[in-house]
Amino acid sequence: MKKIMNEQLIYEILSVVEEIPEGKVATYGQIASLIGRDKNARLVGKVLSQSEFYGEYPCHRVVNHSGRLAPGWKEQRFLLLEEGVSFKDENHVDMKENKWDC
Incomplete structure (x- = not known):
């Protein structure tokens, strides 16, 4: 059985994350799609939790996908606000305004 997560995959994911412009957001699914793994949004989340x-x-x-922030990561909202990202409510980014168009 082949190991799902390896160093190459981790760095593929992180290299895409590195390309997200300041003031924009991407979704886990969007990143998975960009690396050719459309159905692996959760894997992207796992990698990012260990980045x-x-x-x-x-x-x-x-x-x-709906703009919801990562649960339990209070700093995320503050960091995004510093970059000028707008929010629909306390826990959701306004995706129409801030989604990375890659």
Whole structure:
């Protein structure tokens, strides 16, 4: 059985995250699609939850498909506000205004 997560996959995901422009957000599914793994949005989330082991990446710019912030990560909202990202409510980014058009 082939191991799903390997160093190459991790760096593929993180290299896409690194490309998200300041003031924009991407979704887990969008990143999965960009690396050719359309059905692996959860895998992207798993990698991002461990990104601190691989360097500094703007993981705060990644949200779910409806713009919801990562649960339990209070700093994410603050970091996005600093970049000028607008919100629909306390926990949801305005995706129409802020989604990365890649």
